[in-house]
Structures are given as C-alpha cells and as structure tokens.
Amino acid sequence: MSTEIKKDILRGGQFLVKETKCEDVFTPEDFTEEQIMMKESVKEFIDREVWPHKERFEKKDYALTEEIMRKAGELGFLGIAVPEAYDGMGMGFVSTMLTCDYISGATGSIATAFGAHTGIGTMPITLYGTEEQKKKYVPALAAGEKFxxxxxxxxxxxxxxxxxxxxxxxxxxxxxxxxxxxxxxxxxxxxxxxxxxxxxxxxxxxxxxxxxxxxxxxxxxxxxxxxxxxxxxxxxxxxxxxxxxxxxxxxxxxxxxxxxxxIAMNALNVGRIKLAAACLDAQRRVITEATKYANERIQFKTPIAKFGAIKAKLAEMATSCYVGESACYRAAKNIEDRIAIRESEGNTHQEAELKGVEEYAIECSILKVKISEDIQNVTDEGIQIFGGMGFSADTPMESAWRDARISRIYEGTNEINRMLAVGMLVKKAMKGHVNLLEPAMKVADELMAIPSFDIPDYSELFAEEKELLGKLKKVFLMVAGSAVQKFGPKLEEHQQLLMAAADILIEIYMVESSILRTEKNAKRFGEESQEVQIAMTKLNLFNAVEKITTKAKEGIVSFAEGDEQRMMLMGLKRFTKYANMPNVVALRNKIAEKMTAENEYCF
The missing domain is CATH 2.40.110.10 (Butyryl-CoA Dehydrogenase, subunit A, domain 2)
Incomplete structure (x- = not known):
C-alpha cells in the first residue's frame, strides 16, 4: 500500500481535528460486485428462512434459531471473517460488516445468535489462539458444525x-x-x-x-x-x-x-461496531413496514402518509438510518485499510486485525451508542405510526421495539461507551496520537478575538454545512479543552460532563459522515439524483446543532462561572449559528414523499 494512501487514512479520533475529503470515504454505494452479491444472498436467505417465521421466534422457539444458524453455516455466512486457512471465506472487514448488517434485520434473536457466535464466540480464538487451537476449533465454528x-x-x-x-x-x-x-x-x-x-x-x-x-x-x-x-x-x-x-x-x-x-476489551471493540451494523437492516425493515402501513391506513378519507405529523416521523426515521449507514461503512473501511497497512508492514493477520480495530475504538463506541439509540427511536415511532395496531403482537412493530431495547446494554452500556469515547480520545491526545491541544488553544484564542463579519461564498454544495461542521468541532474543543484544563486526571469523576461531551462528539462524527457520503455521491452521480439524500443530510445537521447546543450548555454551566461562563456561552452561540437556517418542514416533506411514493426505505 502506497505512502499516499496511508497519509489519506486518518487515525482513530483524528476526524475531530483533521479534514476528510469526500473522495477518501467509503460509502454503501461503493460496494463491489462481490459485496452486492453477498448482500443479496444474505437478504434472500433472511427473507426466505426468517421473516416468514417471526411468530415462532416470539414463542421461544430456540430449536428454530439453532436450525437457522446451521443453515447460515452451510451457506458460509458464519465464516465470512474467518481466514481461508481455517475453512473460512477470509473476506475483508467491510464484507463482514455487510453480512452482519443484513443477517440481523428480521429478528433480534438471530442477530444475537449470529453476533455471539461469529464475534465473541469465534473471533477470540481466531485472533488470540495458537495455531493448534485455531486448527482444532475454528473450522467447525466457521461451518456451523459447532457453536x-x-x-x-x-x-x-x-x-x-x-x-x-x-x-x-x-x-x-x-x-x-x-x-x-x-x-x-x-x-x-x-x-x-x-x-x-x-x-x-x-x-x-x-x-x-x-x-x-x-x-x-x-x-x-x-x-x-x-x-x-x-x-x-x-x-x-x-x-x-x-x-x-x-x-x-x-x-x-x-x-x-x-x-x-x-482479549475481552478488544472483542468488545469489534462487537460494538458490529452491533451498530446489526441495527441497520432492522431500521430499514421497520421503516418500510411503517411506510407501507401509512400508505394503506385511511383516516378522514385520506392515507395517513399524507398527514404532516406522519411525514415528520417517516422523514426522521429514514434520516437516522441513512446517517447510520454512512458512518458505519466509513469506519468499517477505515479499519479494513488500517489492517491492510499493518499487514503490508509485516504484521501477522492476527496482529493487524487487532491493532486495526483498536485504532478506531473511539468510532466503534460512537457507532454503538448512536445507532442502538436510533433503532429504539425508529421502532418506537413505528409503533406510533401503526397506532393501536402497533401495540399488538400481531404486527412486527411490537417485537421489533422489544428486541431493540437490548442494544443499548450489549457490548458495554451506552453510558459506559459514552465515557469511553471521550476518555479514549483524551488518552490519545496525551500520547500524541491526536493533536487536541493546539486546536483547543486556537479556539480559546478565537473566543477572545473579534468575530469576522466577512460573508463567505456558499455557492458550492454543502459549503455552509461544512463551515458549520467546523464550528461544531470548535464547540467540542472549547468544552472538552476547558474541562481537561480544569479537572485534569480527575475528569473521569465528572460523569455527567463526560456524557454531555460524548454526545457532542457523537453528533459531529455522524454529521460529517453523512455530509461526506452525500457529497461524494452528488459529485459522481449528479446533485439531482441525490436531492433527497441532500435533504436528509441537512435535516440531520439541523438536529445535531440543536442537540449540541443543549449538551454544550449543560457542560459549560457545570464547571464554568462568571466571565468564563459568559464568554463560553457567547462562543457557543457563535459556533452554532446558521447563516441560512434550513426549512426543516420542507426537508421532512421531501424525504417522506419520496418514501411514500416508493412505498419503502429506498436510499
């Protein structure tokens, strides 16, 4: 792998202080023909073997879960990430994410069985086992002969x-x-x-x-x-x-x-990003079912899909899924590329994969938190769109909502992962792996300076959004930098402050990922083809600005007083200010109307 490629791949956490070009991110639209075939194969398997039997899964049919897992093994789905030397398919990290994504959508029971087996059940032996251990155990695990x-x-x-x-x-x-x-x-x-x-x-x-x-x-x-x-x-x-x-x-x-x-901590890093992927197709399926119902359900002689309140729900549901996809596959490709770099430098596959995933532990925690909460929100809104029928076990919404709830607890609770994300970032900064100090000092100086009144050129797609994203990064540096300066090593004792900082960090990564995906696709496919994706990207940014504003205020008032507090709150207002506020209702309507016309999640 060339030095040039190495230079373009940011290290974990560096997204906060370095700019990423849209050409350097991987998106679902970049799937290879082999990956598309894998996706369709897994999806067809789930549609045939799992989706029609949802009732049986709700009745504690453990034998059915075991049967489905054996069939998945026979088709090779359990060995995607296993090296060919141990009878696996030896596919890259993106392909393993893709398989986890599409095999997990129909029911949480299969998602859990698959994740536990392929991830924390098989992976520790693959990555930490001796050659004898791997030869003895891994082929049977990859084939589904043993679990x-x-x-x-x-x-x-x-x-x-x-x-x-x-x-x-x-x-x-x-x-x-x-x-x-x-x-x-x-x-x-x-x-x-x-x-x-x-x-x-x-x-x-x-x-x-x-x-x-x-x-x-x-x-x-x-x-x-x-x-x-x-x-x-x-x-x-x-x-x-x-x-x-x-x-x-x-x-x-x-x-x-x-x-x-x-071993446990490294297994959890992989488990976190895989769990995020495992929530994606569940979101797609819930959104599609909700869209179909909204089109079919007539009230006051009108399909409820035409009501503004329902449009808002569908649009927000789809936006969260689109953004989650963008961030998941961006991080997955970063991990895959980092593994390839390490292997080219002479690391064994085991060493390369361990270090490759560990490098992006911050992003793994971010994705686990955000997407596990998104699937809960999506299923909750799915129930709401179905109304009374959504509360009934006769529709798929009720079981989807219950299955989603465990995702916020698995692989470390979301509270733990929020604190881990910020804690790991600070440790990386202390080791010199992420330069937070200089940017934080520049933000502190900027707070004391007179703001510029120049009118920027917003003629290019996402010019204003990217400028605002840059300012949101300054919000994090302002809050986290001041907090580290004030509390030093005792920062970890201030958990509510860490949680607020983590929410800012999470929103920044998700916003940037969606902007980069949409920008890349607009450049190669044309802006007109990405009209609705552009709307989702702008809607997500608007929501992020609102959340970051709230969380930053919460953080600032928890440790700053007097003039320092006033200065930081003024800085926050400056850093979260739009030049041209988007029409959020129009954005939501555009997204929802596309979905109801297609009668599914169609992005």
Missing part, C-alpha cells in the same frame, strides 16, 4: 468485567486448570459446544481466557441454568452457566496468563 458462546459477565461483574470471581486452579499434575464459578446472560448457551471462559488464576490482577468444550453427555462440571425470561430476543438462548471444578487442559489457555481482560 460458540462467551462467558464473561458474572452477577457482580458486568461493566466492571475484570472484577469477576470465577477461579481457575492448576491441578496437582499440572495438566489441567479446574474452573469454578458462575456466569450469567450467556448468549447461545443452550446449544453452544465451545465456550470462551474468563477466570482468575490465584490472585492475578487480570483475568485469563480459556477455551472450554462442553458435551451434554459428559458435562465435566458444567451446569446450564434455565432459559432466561426476557423482554425481547425471545428465541435467543440465554442462560446462566455454572462451573464446578471443570477440567480444562492447560493447552486450552487462550493467549497468555492474565491477558483475558485485554
């Missing part, structure tokens, strides 16, 4: 994963570890045969990972609890797993002793 599960969470160790009490004691002959403890919320536990289990050896500071085989006919000290009764994902097998001196060969230790916490 994986991931045992990290305990009754007293949720977000604080490293505080688990499960113990691993070396046997007297030194050939086995005896694992004892309790794990909970274990997805796929009811039909998994290969468990990634985390336990503490002696008084080690960090936990250690193990590969544990489970045979129901010879349980080896393992006991499964009953299936959990859950709000949603009814046919996702979720059980407690108990270990009573379960014998695990010493060669089944995963990576090195004490490396379990690192």
């Amino acid at each position: 994986g599960a991931y045992c990290l969470t305990e009754p007293g160790a949720g977000s604080d994963a490293n505080s688990g009490k499960t113990k691993a004691v070396l046997s007297e002959d030194g050939k086995h570890y005896l694992i004892s403890g309790q794990k909970m919320w274990i997805s796929n536990a009811g039909f998994a045969e290969i468990f990634i289990v985390f336990a503490r050896i002696e008084d080690d500071k960090n936990i250690t990972g193990f590969i544990v085989e489970f045979d129901k006919d010879n349980p080896n000290g393992m006991t499964l609890g009953e299936e959990e009764h859950k709000l949603g994902i009814h046919s996702s097998s979720t059980r407690q797993v108990f270990f009573n001196e379960t014998k695990v060969p010493v060669e089944n230790m995963l990576s090195e002793r004490g490396n379990g916490f690192k």
Whole structure:
C-alpha cells in the first residue's frame, strides 16, 4: 500500500481535528460486485428462512434459531471473517460488516445468535489462539458444525468485567486448570459446544481466557441454568452457566496468563461496531413496514402518509438510518485499510486485525451508542405510526421495539461507551496520537478575538454545512479543552460532563459522515439524483446543532462561572449559528414523499 494512501487514512479520533475529503470515504454505494452479491444472498436467505417465521421466534422457539444458524453455516455466512486457512471465506472487514448488517434485520434473536457466535464466540480464538487451537476449533465454528458462546459477565461483574470471581486452579499434575464459578446472560448457551471462559488464576490482577468444550453427555462440571425470561430476543438462548471444578487442559489457555481482560476489551471493540451494523437492516425493515402501513391506513378519507405529523416521523426515521449507514461503512473501511497497512508492514493477520480495530475504538463506541439509540427511536415511532395496531403482537412493530431495547446494554452500556469515547480520545491526545491541544488553544484564542463579519461564498454544495461542521468541532474543543484544563486526571469523576461531551462528539462524527457520503455521491452521480439524500443530510445537521447546543450548555454551566461562563456561552452561540437556517418542514416533506411514493426505505 502506497505512502499516499496511508497519509489519506486518518487515525482513530483524528476526524475531530483533521479534514476528510469526500473522495477518501467509503460509502454503501461503493460496494463491489462481490459485496452486492453477498448482500443479496444474505437478504434472500433472511427473507426466505426468517421473516416468514417471526411468530415462532416470539414463542421461544430456540430449536428454530439453532436450525437457522446451521443453515447460515452451510451457506458460509458464519465464516465470512474467518481466514481461508481455517475453512473460512477470509473476506475483508467491510464484507463482514455487510453480512452482519443484513443477517440481523428480521429478528433480534438471530442477530444475537449470529453476533455471539461469529464475534465473541469465534473471533477470540481466531485472533488470540495458537495455531493448534485455531486448527482444532475454528473450522467447525466457521461451518456451523459447532457453536460458540462467551462467558464473561458474572452477577457482580458486568461493566466492571475484570472484577469477576470465577477461579481457575492448576491441578496437582499440572495438566489441567479446574474452573469454578458462575456466569450469567450467556448468549447461545443452550446449544453452544465451545465456550470462551474468563477466570482468575490465584490472585492475578487480570483475568485469563480459556477455551472450554462442553458435551451434554459428559458435562465435566458444567451446569446450564434455565432459559432466561426476557423482554425481547425471545428465541435467543440465554442462560446462566455454572462451573464446578471443570477440567480444562492447560493447552486450552487462550493467549497468555492474565491477558483475558485485554482479549475481552478488544472483542468488545469489534462487537460494538458490529452491533451498530446489526441495527441497520432492522431500521430499514421497520421503516418500510411503517411506510407501507401509512400508505394503506385511511383516516378522514385520506392515507395517513399524507398527514404532516406522519411525514415528520417517516422523514426522521429514514434520516437516522441513512446517517447510520454512512458512518458505519466509513469506519468499517477505515479499519479494513488500517489492517491492510499493518499487514503490508509485516504484521501477522492476527496482529493487524487487532491493532486495526483498536485504532478506531473511539468510532466503534460512537457507532454503538448512536445507532442502538436510533433503532429504539425508529421502532418506537413505528409503533406510533401503526397506532393501536402497533401495540399488538400481531404486527412486527411490537417485537421489533422489544428486541431493540437490548442494544443499548450489549457490548458495554451506552453510558459506559459514552465515557469511553471521550476518555479514549483524551488518552490519545496525551500520547500524541491526536493533536487536541493546539486546536483547543486556537479556539480559546478565537473566543477572545473579534468575530469576522466577512460573508463567505456558499455557492458550492454543502459549503455552509461544512463551515458549520467546523464550528461544531470548535464547540467540542472549547468544552472538552476547558474541562481537561480544569479537572485534569480527575475528569473521569465528572460523569455527567463526560456524557454531555460524548454526545457532542457523537453528533459531529455522524454529521460529517453523512455530509461526506452525500457529497461524494452528488459529485459522481449528479446533485439531482441525490436531492433527497441532500435533504436528509441537512435535516440531520439541523438536529445535531440543536442537540449540541443543549449538551454544550449543560457542560459549560457545570464547571464554568462568571466571565468564563459568559464568554463560553457567547462562543457557543457563535459556533452554532446558521447563516441560512434550513426549512426543516420542507426537508421532512421531501424525504417522506419520496418514501411514500416508493412505498419503502429506498436510499
């Protein structure tokens, strides 16, 4: 890979302080022919095997979930990310995201089973296992001949994963570890045969990972609890797993002793961006069903799709999905390119993928938070559009809403991920990987200076929007820079301030991603072809400005007083000011009318 390409790929978090050209981002419109074929193949599989059986999934048909997973394995969908050396398809990160996206839309039960198996069930062995471990376990996992599960969470160790009490004691002959403890919320536990289990050896500071085989006919000290009764994902097998001196060969230790916490955190980074992708097709399907119903439902002799209140809902739903797609595939390609760079520099595939994903951990957390909240909002509005029927289990909205709720808890709660995003950005700045100090100082100087009264040239597409985006970045630098200066290492104690800063950061990334996608497509396909996408991009920016204004005010008044507070609030007003405020109602109408004409989410 050339030096020029390397230079164009920003490091994780640098989007905040460096400009990205639209030509340098990847969009769904850039899918290769192979990726389009994969997308259509997965979508056809879900439409045939899953969507018609939604009722069965709501009735806790765990056997159906296992059957669908075996079929997915036979078609190769479980091995997309697995290297060819271990009987996988060895496809790139974008293709793995795409598969996760389209296989997850019909029901949260399959989305969970697929994510738990391919991600946290298989990936730790692929990335951390010895050659012998990979050859022994990965081919069967890739083919769906055996299924994986991931045992990290305990009754007293949720977000604080490293505080688990499960113990691993070396046997007297030194050939086995005896694992004892309790794990909970274990997805796929009811039909998994290969468990990634985390336990503490002696008084080690960090936990250690193990590969544990489970045979129901010879349980080896393992006991499964009953299936959990859950709000949603009814046919996702979720059980407690108990270990009573379960014998695990010493060669089944995963990576090195004490490396379990690192494995868990890196698995979560991948899991977060994949979870974001897994919410996308769910949004598309809900939006399409809501659009169809709005066209069919007649009230006062008029389809409700023609009512302004319904148009607003449909437009906002579609906009959030379009923006989520833009950001997900932008980040996925950045990760894929970073992996390729590392491999070209001599890293093994394992090292390259681990470091490639870790590089964009900030973006992974951003996407997990934003899109998991978007799917909840979309399903909620879907119920509202259906009215009383939306509350009925006879329509797909009710189950979609319940399934969506877990997404804000999976892979680290959204509260944890908000604080992680800002915390990781500050750490990158301290290490010199993201230059936040100089831009923050420039913003501080700008607050003291007289603002320019020059009238910019807004003749080019998104000229004003890009200028406003640049100013929104200044809002984050102003708030976060002042907060770091004031609190230093104690910043992490001010969680509500971190949460407000994270919301600003999230909105900036999503706004920039949608602008870049739409600009790129307008340049190559023509502005007229992107008329509605332009409307969605402008609508999303308007919404982001409103949210950033609120969150920045909340942050500023939490730590600044007197003249400092007044100066920062004046700066905030300057940085969030439009030159030409968009007609939001007209934007929403344009988006909704396109959807109702097509009778689906059509972007």
